[in-house]
Amino acid sequence: MSLENQIDTRTALRAARITELKRFAARFMRNPLGVLGLIIVLLLLFTAAFAPFLATHDPYLPTLSARLSAPNAEFWFGADELGRDIYSRLIYGSRLTLLIVGLVIVTSAPIGLVIGAVSGTAGGWVDAVFMRITDVFLSIPKLLLALAFVAALGPGIVNAALAITLTAWPPYARLARAEALVIRNSDFVNAVRLAGASEARIVFLHIIPMCLSSVIVRMTFDMAGIILTAAGLGFIGLGAQPPLPEWGAMISTGRKFIFDQWWVATIPGAAIFVVSLGFNLLGDALRDLLDPHLRQRN
Amino acid sequence: MPATTNRPLRLFIDIGLWLLTVAITLLGLAALTFFIGRILPIDPVLSIVGEKALPEVYQRVYLELGLDKPLWQQFIDYVIKLLRGDFGTSFSTSRPVLTDLLNFFPATLELSTIGLLIGVALGVPMGVASAYWHEKWPDHLIRIIGLVGYSVPVFWLGLVGLFVFYYLLDWVAGPGQLDVFYVGVVDRVTGMILIDSALAGEWDIFWNAVSHMILPALLLGYYSLAYISRMTRSVMLDQLSREYVLTARLKGASEFRVVMGHALRNAAIPLVTVIALSYGGLLEGSVLIETIFSWPGIGNYIYSSLFAADMNAVLGGTLLVGIVFVLLNMLSDVLYRVLDPRSRELAK
Numbered sequence: 001m002s003l004e005n006q007i008d009t010r011t012a013l014r015a016a017r018i019t020e021l022k023r024f025a026a027r028f029m030r031n032p033l034g035v036l037g038l039i040i041v042l043l044l045l046f047t048a049a050f051a052p053f054l055a056t057h058d059p060y061l062p063t064l065s066a067r068l069s070a071p072n073a074e075f076w077f078g079a080d081e082l083g084r085d086i087y088s089r090l091i092y093g094s095r096l097t098l099l100i101v102g103l104v105i106v107t108s109a110p111i112g113l114v115i116g117a118v119s120g121t122a123g124g125w126v127d128a129v130f131m132r133i134t135d136v137f138l139s140i141p142k143l144l145l146a147l148a149f150v151a152a153l154g155p156g157i158v159n160a161a162l163a164i165t166l167t168a169w170p171p172y173a174r175l176a177r178a179e180a181l182v183i184r185n186s187d188f189v190n191a192v193r194l195a196g197a198s199e200a201r202i203v204f205l206h207i208i209p210m211c212l213s214s215v216i217v218r219m220t221f222d223m224a225g226i227i228l229t230a231a232g233l234g235f236i237g238l239g240a241q242p243p244l245p246e247w248g249a250m251i252s253t254g255r256k257f258i259f260d261q262w263w264v265a266t267i268p269g270a271a272i273f274v275v276s277l278g279f280n281l282l283g284d285a286l287r288d289l290l291d292p293h294l295r296q297r298n
Numbered sequence: 299m300p301a302t303t304n305r306p307l308r309l310f311i312d313i314g315l316w317l318l319t320v321a322i323t324l325l326g327l328a329a330l331t332f333f334i335g336r337i338l339p340i341d342p343v344l345s346i347v348g349e350k351a352l353p354e355v356y357q358r359v360y361l362e363l364g365l366d367k368p369l370w371q372q373f374i375d376y377v378i379k380l381l382r383g384d385f386g387t388s389f390s391t392s393r394p395v396l397t398d399l400l401n402f403f404p405a406t407l408e409l410s411t412i413g414l415l416i417g418v419a420l421g422v423p424m425g426v427a428s429a430y431w432h433e434k435w436p437d438h439l440i441r442i443i444g445l446v447g448y449s450v451p452v453f454w455l456g457l458v459g460l461f462v463f464y465y466l467l468d469w470v471a472g473p474g475q476l477d478v479f480y481v482g483v484v485d486r487v488t489g490m491i492l493i494d495s496a497l498a499g500e501w502d503i504f505w506n507a508v509s510h511m512i513l514p515a516l517l518l519g520y521y522s523l524a525y526i527s528r529m530t531r532s533v534m535l536d537q538l539s540r541e542y543v544l545t546a547r548l549k550g551a552s553e554f555r556v557v558m559g560h561a562l563r564n565a566a567i568p569l570v571t572v573i574a575l576s577y578g579g580l581l582e583g584s585v586l587i588e589t590i591f592s593w594p595g596i597g598n599y600i601y602s603s604l605f606a607a608d609m610n611a612v613l614g615g616t617l618l619v620g621i622v623f624v625l626l627n628m629l630s631d632v633l634y635r636v637l638d639p640r641s642r643e644l645a646k
Contacts, residue, residue: 021476033442108346124575136326139624141582141616144600145330148616152334224449231451232586236601251454255590259465266461277449282443 027289034285040278048094057085059092059245068261078263081253086263090244090271096157096246096290097275100230100239101223103161104168109219111165112172117207119173119178131177140217143229150238157246160239164229165240168222175218179211213290220283224276231272247272325377327620331613332376336369338609367538384619386610390603395614398599403474403618404489406588407597409514410580416519417526417580418573424523425530429538430557440527447524452517452583456590459513471509473592480506514591521583522576529572530565537561567638572629578623585619 234248
């Protein structure tokens with residue numbers, strides 16, 4: 001009897017989840033800009049995954065006879081100052097972009113979530129101290145902080161990602177804290193607490209999961225910002241180092257030829273723009289769907 | 299409510315708390331730059347005395363820099379030096395960093411202020427239009443313009459702008475603040491070239507400066523416009539759905555009056571905050587723009603110091619922009635309270 005009941009609830013739950021997911025997908029498909037964003041992001045993932053098959057040349061192999069050649073049948077987007085194929089470098093560069101974004105997201109979001117959730121749940125002086133620290137980080141210009149930090153650590157992809165993480169976690173802490181303040185005294189948390197759950201268990205199993213939908217929206221927007229900051233650092237010369245085909249660094253070398261060989265600098269920039277636009281569009285659409293406050297208003 | 303019975307005291311406490319917050323935030327900023335300075339892999343003593351210095355010389359500089367003291371002591375010394383306006387000496391220009399910064403700051407301030415004016419002049423009306431025609435084509439168009447502004451790498455847009463408007467079309471002047479033969483003609487009064495040349499009555503130079511400035515200023519304006527128009531839109535949407543708007547319409551007020559006179563007036567208060575915040579963002583955005591346009595401001599100073607491995611200058615510049623940024627944030631907070639009587643009452 002009880003076993004049957006349990007199975008029944010489980011299948012019912014699964015069915016409900018599938019319907020919910022389908023409804024979500026249907027609502028998402030009604031937003032053409034959001035779909036465009038999703039396509040761009042999927043294309044980026046695809047490009048990064050299949051880079052060796054999509055590239056037409058070795059991204060590091062110079063062909064000195066083809067230096068700075070204009071886009072043509074062999075070099076689709078032209079060749080750079082060492083005669084390397086810009087199209088192939090773009091393709092491989094997508095991996096670096098994803099690497100930086102991934103590194104920053106997997107470090108900054110959990111750090112912020114834990115700090116915010118602990119801060120909101122604990123309250124008192126813990127909350128006061130953590131939030132003061134968060135405010136200090138929030139009130140400092142991000143790019144400059146990242147710049148000074150990488151300048152001190154030394155340039156490179158990992159250091160650039162570290163520096164961006166340092167500036168990217170505070171919004172997650174704010175978000176998680178706000179959510180935790182609402183949830184910490186709700187009936188279900190009190191019930192779990194009465195059942196003997198530790199505070200750590202409450203934070204990790206009950207409060208953090210409740211923040212996830214807002215965190216996902218925030219992450220999607222953040223990815224656009226991270227891509228731009230990383231490209232900015234690369235452009236200044238503090239991010240990925242040559243000969244890595246990082247898009248920002250490619251613009252930086254192409255800058256010298258901007259008037260006579262415009263394609264060297266403009267094409268990688270266009271790639272950055274399209275990718276960050278994709279994340280922004282996707283973020284916009286996800287926010288409309290997931291943000292409970294907006295859902296109520298409409 | 300006891301708060302209302304003792305208003306001056308309340309105000310006094312509020313101001314005190316606010317000052318404390320500003321002080322703590324600035325201290326945090328100093329702690330960050332101190333920390334960044336400490337993780338430097340370069341030995342600060344070696345960078346002063348050089349590789350071949352005698353051990354005695356090394357030891358003396360080591361002691362002079364206070365590196366033998368405990369970390370907290372060093373931090374306190376650092377803060378005291380900052381309070382005295384001592385940001386250290388720049389290795390590359392061998393002038394005090396603060397002198398350098400004050401030299402370059404006016405140019406950055408001028409560029410970002412004009413950028414902000416452009417951003418506000420275009421962004422606010424666009425946001426209002428977007429909210430008024432909610433979900434109609436003007437809204438979609440303006441949102442897309444904003445999204446593009448959010449997504450585009452500003453340094454790339456600068457390069458493309460130079461290529462198109464300077465090289466191909468020749469509508470504007472190229473990088474730099476003035477044409478070479480005008481440089482140094484006008485006496486430096488404020489450090490802002492438009493004001494200085496106007497004061498000197500050198501209108502040729504004034505228009506030359508305008509021609510140099512228009513492109514970077516427009517780009518910065520676009521950068522802030524994206525944020526300002528989006529925030530204006532959301533604030534206006536909120537206001538237009540309020541009942542007082544309905545009342546005004548029922549009383550026969552014209553649409554223009556309802557939107558501009560009623561809704562926008564109420565939206566103005568949060569917008570002040572938004573504008574102050576985007577000013578801070580512009581100061582930061584100008585770092586990248588200045589390097590593209592060789593604009594003689596803080597951004598360019600930081601950029602060239604980076605390559606000279608001049609960390610005092612880099613950290614000093616970061617600190618100065620950070621301080622301005624923090625003060626702008628705090629100022630927007632104060633303005634909000636001063637302008638909105640409700641926030642004063644509801645604060646506690």
